[in-house]
Amino acid sequence: MKYALTNGKILNGHKDMEVQEGLTVYVEGEKITDIRGGEVPSKGYRVIDLEGKYLMPGMINMHVHLPASGKPQKKQRDNTKLVQLVFSNPISARIAFEMVAGNAKTEMLSGVTTIRTVGGVKNYDTKLRDAINAGKREGPRILASDEGISVPGGHMAGSVAYPAKNIEEALECVHRAQANHADLIKLMITGGVLDAKEKGTPGEMKMDSAMIKAVCEEAHKLSYIVAAHVESPEGVRAALENGVDSIEHGAKPDDEIIRLFKENHAFLTTTLSPALPFALFDQSVSCADDVGKYNGEIVFNGIVDCAKRALEEGIPVALGNDVGCPWITHYDFWRELVYYHKFIGVSNQFALYSGTLGNAELAGIADITGSIDIGKDADLIVTKENPLDNLEALRNVTTVMARGRLYTDYRIKKMIQTERELDKFV
Numbered sequence: 115m116k117y118a119l120t121n122g123k124i125l126n127g128h129k130d131m132e133v134q135e136g137l138t139v140y141v142e143g144e145k146i147t148d149i150r151g152g153e154v155p156s157k158g159y160r161v162i163d164l165e166g167k168y169l170m171p172g173m174i175n176m177h178v179h180l181p182a183s184g185k186p187q188k189k190q191r192d193n194t195k196l197v198q199l200v201f202s203n204p205i206s207a208r209i210a211f212e213m214v215a216g217n218a219k220t221e222m223l224s225g226v227t228t229i230r231t232v233g234g235v236k237n238y239d240t241k242l243r244d245a246i247n248a249g250k251r252e253g254p255r256i257l258a259s260d261e262g263i264s265v266p267g268g269h270m271a272g273s274v275a276y277p278a279k280n281i282e283e284a285l286e287c288v289h290r291a292q293a294n295h296a297d298l299i300k301l302m303i304t305g306g307v308l309d310a311k312e313k314g315t316p317g318e319m320k321m322d323s324a325m326i327k328a329v330c331e332e333a334h335k336l337s338y339i340v341a342a343h344v345e346s347p348e349g350v351r352a353a354l355e356n357g358v359d360s361i362e363h364g365a366k367p368d369d370e371i372i373r374l375f376k377e378n379h380a381f382l383t384t385t386l387s388p389a390l391p392f393a394l395f396d397q398s399v400s401c402a403d404d405v406g407k408y409n410g411e412i413v414f415n416g417i418v419d420c421a422k423r424a425l426e427e428g429i430p431v432a433l434g435n436d437v438g439c440p441w442i443t444h445y446d447f448w449r450e451l452v453y454y455h456k457f458i459g460v461s462n463q464f465a466l467y468s469g470t471l472g473n474a475e476l477a478g479i480a481d482i483t484g485s486i487d488i489g490k491d492a493d494l495i496v497t498k499e500n501p502l503d504n505l506e507a508l509r510n511v512t513t514v515m516a517r518g519r520l521y522t523d524y525r526i527k528k529m530i531q532t533e534r535e536l537d538k539f540v
Contacts, residue, residue: 117141120154122164127171127470127485131463141492144518149488168500171485172227172493174473175447176383177362177434179274180214181235184443186532188401190308194272197235214238217444218253223524224445225511227493228255228483232300232341232362233262233274240294254516257477262300263287263329268320269302269309269343281328288332299333301342304349307392307409316409317346317365323356330357345413354378364420372427381430381476384421386453388439389414390539399535421458432476433468445526448508452540455505462502492518506540
């Protein structure tokens with residue numbers, strides 16, 4: 115199909131983006147083939163009149179867990195037992211894959227045309243990625259990690275991460291990822307808010323330095339980058355000292371951590387969304403106990419501090435929303451951009467750049483997607499309002515084009531309670 119997207123106001127995704135008018139974006143197959151003014155051809159193209167709406171690159175979510183929906187929970191469930199139950203028979207396992215595929219499609223229809231998965235069940239992430247790439251499924255571009263690597267009793271062990279008992283088992287996980295042609299390796303180095311048992315321990319060290327180093331060295335030999343879940347200064351330091359490339363979440367940094375970031379050319383993936391409900395919601399709403407509330411505040415404030423200091427020091431910052439955590443759904447990545455503006459203090463322009471071309475650059479795919487440029491994939495979204503004026507415009511994406519495939523007239527089922535409570539912090 116050949117498209118001519120005309121009469122729109124273009125935001126190209128670059129750091130200095132401003133509204134451009136009077137241009138038509140031409141798409142042939144998966145690619146943007148031309149951007150020019152003048153008369154639109156009457157033959158050969160399906161003309162899409164944008165009627166003055168805003169055309170921009172599809173968003174890129176750098177921290178996604180596809181198996182979970184983000185539905186709020188009154189009581190924390192045993193994810194390990196749930197995964198074991200799901201894979202105890204082929205029918206429920208098949209249903210689980212359909213759920214994963216449905217969640218990915220929801221990401222796309224909400225305006226996220228590329229996702230980076232950082233912990234999933236079995237090989238479902240790469241399996242779905244390959245099906246989408248082959249045209250057998252509809253969904254976003256996926257950069258997949260499959261299962262993360264944890265340790266017994268570690269973060270998400272037994273659910274979206276394999277509990278490696280020793281270095282040998284951890285390296286087997288790396289080779290299993292390689293066999294499935296995964297795009298990155300994910301480590302679970304520290305605990306998190308939900309698995310902390312005492313106040314002040316949300317980022318408790320779980321994985322020792324020897325395992326971190328061994329995994330990073332093997333991954334780097336195989337040309338993989340390593341992303342790591344860390345939610346304490348001790349965890350960030352251990353990750354960077356032993357070769358991790360992408361710090362997921364973060365914690366309050368000191369001068370030594372900043373030095374390690376710069377020395378290792380590592381980047382930070384900020385995730386403000388998952389800790390916000392625990393830190394800022396009333397406990398009657400979040401259902402967090404005193405330990406969860408206290409630790410949620412530590413993690414949220416640590417992520418804010420880490421992002422602010424990183425930007426001050428010129429350390430690259432990516433955006434992800436840790437979708438799948440309670441209250442964080444597959445259709446609300448736009449909130450992460452809003453929080454980046456509100457709590458970190460960046461401009462709307464920089465937040466939109468970060469969620470598009472900035473994320474593409476850090477994911478190593480800026481030559482393919484992330485901006486409206488000739489030769490790139492046609493990953494495009496349309497909104498009625500200008501996100502440079504108000505990022506909440508991204509909540510209502512009217513049209514999506516993912517690698518040249520057009521989606522209009524669709525509806526996304528949303529969680530009313532989640533919308534109502536989170537809207538208090540927009």
